[in-house]
Amino acid sequence: MRTIRNGLVLALGITMTALGASACGSGGDQTPAAAGPNEHVDLTLSTFTEFGYEALIPEYERLHPNIKITHRKTGQGGPYHQDLITKLAAGSGLADVAAVEEGHLSDVLDKGSKFNDLSKIGPADASPDRWLGWKYDAAKTKDGKVIGYGTDIGPLAMCYRKDMFAAAGLPTDPDQVKPLFATWDSYFAAGADYSKKTGKAWFDSASQNFNAMVNQLPTGYLGTDDKLALEGNQGIKDAWTKVTDAVAKGESAKLTAFSNEWNTGFKQGAFATKVCPSWMLGVIKEQAGPENAGKWAVTAAFPGGGGNWGGSYLTVPTQSKHPKEAAELAAWLTAPEQQIKAFQAKGNFPSQVKALTDPALLSQTDAYFGGAKVGELFAEQAKKVQKAQYKGPGDGQIQENAASPALQAVEQGKSAADGWQQLVDSAKKITR
Amino acid sequence: MTVIDKVAPEGSKAGERTSPRPTFRHKLSRWDVKVSPYLYVAPFFIVFGIVGLFPLLYTAYVSLFKWKAGSDDPDFIGLDNYKELFGDAQFWNALTNTISIFLLSSVPQIIIAVLLAALLGARLRGATGWRVGILLPYAASLVAIGIIFANLFGPRYGLINGVLQTIGLDPVDWQASRIGSHIAIAIMVNWRWTGYNALIVLAAMQAIPKELHEAALIDGAGTWRRFFHVTLPLLKPTLVFVVITSTIGGLQIFTEPKLFDALPGSNNGGSTNQFQTVTLYLYQSAFENYNLGYASAIAWVLFVIIVLIALVNFFLTGRLARTPAVKKK
Numbered sequence: 001m002r003t004i005r006n007g008l009v010l011a012l013g014i015t016m017t018a019l020g021a022s023a024c025g026s027g028g029d030q031t032p033a034a035a036g037p038n039e040h041v042d043l044t045l046s047t048f049t050e051f052g053y054e055a056l057i058p059e060y061e062r063l064h065p066n067i068k069i070t071h072r073k074t075g076q077g078g079p080y081h082q083d084l085i086t087k088l089a090a091g092s093g094l095a096d097v098a099a100v101e102e103g104h105l106s107d108v109l110d111k112g113s114k115f116n117d118l119s120k121i122g123p124a125d126a127s128p129d130r131w132l133g134w135k136y137d138a139a140k141t142k143d144g145k146v147i148g149y150g151t152d153i154g155p156l157a158m159c160y161r162k163d164m165f166a167a168a169g170l171p172t173d174p175d176q177v178k179p180l181f182a183t184w185d186s187y188f189a190a191g192a193d194y195s196k197k198t199g200k201a202w203f204d205s206a207s208q209n210f211n212a213m214v215n216q217l218p219t220g221y222l223g224t225d226d227k228l229a230l231e232g233n234q235g236i237k238d239a240w241t242k243v244t245d246a247v248a249k250g251e252s253a254k255l256t257a258f259s260n261e262w263n264t265g266f267k268q269g270a271f272a273t274k275v276c277p278s279w280m281l282g283v284i285k286e287q288a289g290p291e292n293a294g295k296w297a298v299t300a301a302f303p304g305g306g307g308n309w310g311g312s313y314l315t316v317p318t319q320s321k322h323p324k325e326a327a328e329l330a331a332w333l334t335a336p337e338q339q340i341k342a343f344q345a346k347g348n349f350p351s352q353v354k355a356l357t358d359p360a361l362l363s364q365t366d367a368y369f370g371g372a373k374v375g376e377l378f379a380e381q382a383k384k385v386q387k388a389q390y391k392g393p394g395d396g397q398i399q400e401n402a403a404s405p406a407l408q409a410v411e412q413g414k415s416a417a418d419g420w421q422q423l424v425d426s427a428k429k430i431t432r
Numbered sequence: 433m434t435v436i437d438k439v440a441p442e443g444s445k446a447g448e449r450t451s452p453r454p455t456f457r458h459k460l461s462r463w464d465v466k467v468s469p470y471l472y473v474a475p476f477f478i479v480f481g482i483v484g485l486f487p488l489l490y491t492a493y494v495s496l497f498k499w500k501a502g503s504d505d506p507d508f509i510g511l512d513n514y515k516e517l518f519g520d521a522q523f524w525n526a527l528t529n530t531i532s533i534f535l536l537s538s539v540p541q542i543i544i545a546v547l548l549a550a551l552l553g554a555r556l557r558g559a560t561g562w563r564v565g566i567l568l569p570y571a572a573s574l575v576a577i578g579i580i581f582a583n584l585f586g587p588r589y590g591l592i593n594g595v596l597q598t599i600g601l602d603p604v605d606w607q608a609s610r611i612g613s614h615i616a617i618a619i620m621v622n623w624r625w626t627g628y629n630a631l632i633v634l635a636a637m638q639a640i641p642k643e644l645h646e647a648a649l650i651d652g653a654g655t656w657r658r659f660f661h662v663t664l665p666l667l668k669p670t671l672v673f674v675v676i677t678s679t680i681g682g683l684q685i686f687t688e689p690k691l692f693d694a695l696p697g698s699n700n701g702g703s704t705n706q707f708q709t710v711t712l713y714l715y716q717s718a719f720e721n722y723n724l725g726y727a728s729a730i731a732w733v734l735f736v737i738i739v740l741i742a743l744v745n746f747f748l749t750g751r752l753a754r755t756p757a758v759k760k761k
Binding site: 078082085086089107254255256257258259260261264265268270394397401405406408409411412413414422429430432 | 501522582583586587588589590605607608694695696697699700702703704705716719720721722723
C-alpha cells in the first residue's frame with residue numbers, strides 16, 4: 001500500500017516535471033511581417049560596456065514616433081556574450097538588436113542561421129561601401145550572409161613612455177621612434193637592448209603582442225574549413241618563437257593583461273611600450289592616472305603594418321519579432337553621423353569611411369598624450385588594415401584560453417617548447 | 433487506517449442509524465484523512481521534481497550526447513563522454529586540485545574552529561560581541577572577499593609578498609605555484625568559514641552537561657584532560673556534521689579559484705590549470721567551450737563522487753553513534 005502511494009506521488013512528480021519541460025520546448029519560428037508605418041513597435045537593444053548610444057536613442061524615438069526602444073546595458077563583455085550565446089541556444093530572450101564584440105564574432109558567425117541577413121532586410125543606405133572593407137567582410141558568414149553592421153573599431157598603434165625612452169637613450173619624438181616599431185624584429189631587438197641596458201621590461205605581457213601578430217597573418221588558428229590549422233601554420237609558430245625569445249631576454253613585465261597587477265603596472269611604470277588600440281588610450285589614462293600625464297606618447301606606427309583589436313557589430317537575431325524595424329535601427333545607429341556622435345560621447349572609434357574623414361574626428365587631440373592628434377593618427381592606422389582574417393568557431397576561445405595561458409606559463413618559467421605543446425593541446429581540446 | 437474503516441463515521445450521532453452507504457461527506461472526510469498528508473508534503477516534492485530531480489535526470493540524458501550549445505542536432509554517442517573524461521588529464525588534475533584545496537581548508541579550519549569555540553566558551557567580557565564578531569567574515573560578500581584576497585596575494589604588487597620581502601623572505605608567485613595557489617585559496621576559504629563552524633561547535637559545547645565537567649574536576653582532571661576526554665568525545669556528532677557540510681562545500685569550490693586567477697573571473701584556474709577545480713572545469717566546458725554533453729558528464733561524475741563520500745560519512749556517523757561517547761572507567 002505504502003509503496004503504491006509513493007509510486008503515485010512519484011508519478012505525479014514526474015508528470016509535473018514533464019509538463020514543465022514541454023512548456024519550455026514550445027515556441028515556433030513564425031516569420032513576422034513588417035509592421036505598418038503607424039503601428040506601435042517596441043524594440044529592445046542590448047549592448048555591453050559603453051557604446052555611446054544614450055543620447056541617440058531618444059533622437060531615434062523622436063524621428064520615429066511609433067517606435068519605443070528599451071536599451072539593456074551590461075557592464076562587462078564576458079558575461080554579456082555568455083548570456084547572448086545561451087539565449088541564442090535557448091531560442092528566446094534576445095534583444096531585437098544585439099551587439100556582438102569582434103572577439104566573439106566567430107562563435108556567432110558559426111550560428112549564422114539564427115541571425116537575419118542584413119544585406120537582404122536592411123535599408124538601402126546601409127550598403128557595403130559605408131564601412132571599411134575588412135570591417136564589413138568580417139561579419140559575413142561562409143555562405144555570404146551579412147549578420148552584423150559594424151559599429152566601432154580598434155586600429156592598432158604603439159604607445160610608449162617618453163621618460164623611460166629618454167632614460168635609456170632612445171629617441172622620444174613620435175616621428176623618430178617609428179623605425180623602432182617598423183617590424184616585429186626591430187621591435188623585439190630594440191626591446192632586448194632596452195632591457196639589457198635598464199634591467200626593466202619592454203612590454204607588458206607576451207600575449208598582448210602575440211595576439212596582434214597572429215591577427216596580422218593571412219590565416220589564423222583555424223582554416224576556412226573550420227579545422228584547427230595551428231600546428232601547420234608556420235606564421236603562428238614564428239610568432240611564438242619571437243615572443244618567447246623576447247620573454248627569455250627579460251622584455252616582458254609578465255603582467256596578465258587587464259589584471260589588477262597589470263593596472264598597477266601602469267602606475268608603477270613597469271613597462272616602456274604597449275600595443276595600443278584606439279580604446280587603450282582611455283585605459284592608460286585611467287590606470288596610469290594624472291600623476292603620469294605627459295609621460296605616455298602614441299605614434300602612428302605598428303610592427304608589421306597595421307592591425308585591429310576590438311570593435312563591435314549590431315546584429316538582428318531571427319528571434320526578433322520586428323526584424324525590419326530592428327535592422328533600420330541598427331543601420332541608423334551605425335551611420336557615419338551617429339557614429340561620430342558616439343565617438344564624441346564615449347570615444348568609440350568609427351568604422352565608417354565617411355566618419356574617418358569627418359573634421360570632428362580628425363581634429364581630436366589628447367592632452368594626456370602630449371596633445372597628439374589621436375583622431376587623425378588612428379584614422380591613418382585604420383586604413384593600414386588590409387583584410388579580415390577568417391576566424392572559425394572557437395577562435396576567440398583559443399586566443400583567450402589556450403594561447404594566453406600558455407604564454408603566461410612561459411612567463412612563469414615553462415620552456416617555450418613545452419608552452420607551445422600546451423597551446424596545441426588546449427586548442428585541440430577547444431575545437432574538439 | 434483499517435481501524436477507521438470499522439468505526440462508525442464520525443459525523444453520525446448515537447441513536448441514529450448509520451446508513452448502509454457512506455455519504456459524500458463521509459467519503460470526503462475519509463479522503464481527507466488519507467490523502468491530506470500527502471498533499472501537504474507534495475509541494476516540496478513537486479518543486480524538487482521540477483528543479484532538482486528533472487535537471488539531474490536531464491543532465492544524465494545530455495551527457496550521452498555530443499551536444500554543443502545552440503546546435504540543433506546533437507549526436508548520440510553513448511558513454512563516450514565518460515570514456516573521454518576518464519582519460520582526460522585535465523579532469524584528474526582538477527580533481528586533485530579540488531581534493532588538495534579541500535584538505536588544506538577543511539582540516540585546519542575544523543581544528544581552529546574547535547579551539548576558537550573553546551576560547552569563546554570561556555568567561556569573556558561582552559561574550560556576544562566576540563561571538564558575533566567571528567561570524568562577520570561569513571556575512572561578507574564572497575565576491576568581495578575573493579577580489580580582496582586575490583589582490584593581497586598578487587605576485588608582484590600584492591601585500592603578502594610585500595610583507596614577506598620586508599622581513600627578508602623571498603616573494604612567492606602565488607598564482608604560478610601550484611601548492612602556493614592552493615594554500616592561498618584555502619586561506620580564503622578558511623577566513624570565511626572558520627567562524628561559522630566555530631559557532632556551531634560552540635553551541636554543541638554549551639549543550640554538554642556541567643555535571644560531567646564537575647565530575648571530571650572532582651576526579652582531578654585538568655583543563656586539557658577535560659577538553660580531550662570530556663568535551664571532544666561529546667562533540668563527535670557535531671564534528672561529523674561540520675565535516676560533512678564542509679566536504680560538500682569543499683568539493684564544489686568555485687568562486688574562490690575563479691576570482692583568484694590573475695585575470696579575475698577566468699575559468700582557467702591559472703596558466704597551467706594549477707588551481708582549476710572540478711566545478712570550474714565543468715563551468716568552462718559548459719559555458720565557455722559550450723560542450724554541454726561533456727560538462728554534463730563531469731557534473732554526473734562529481735555528483736557520484738559526492739554521494740560516495742557522503743555515504744562514507746554516513747557509515748562513519750553510524751559507527752560513531754554506537755560507540756559510547758564518554759568512556760567509563
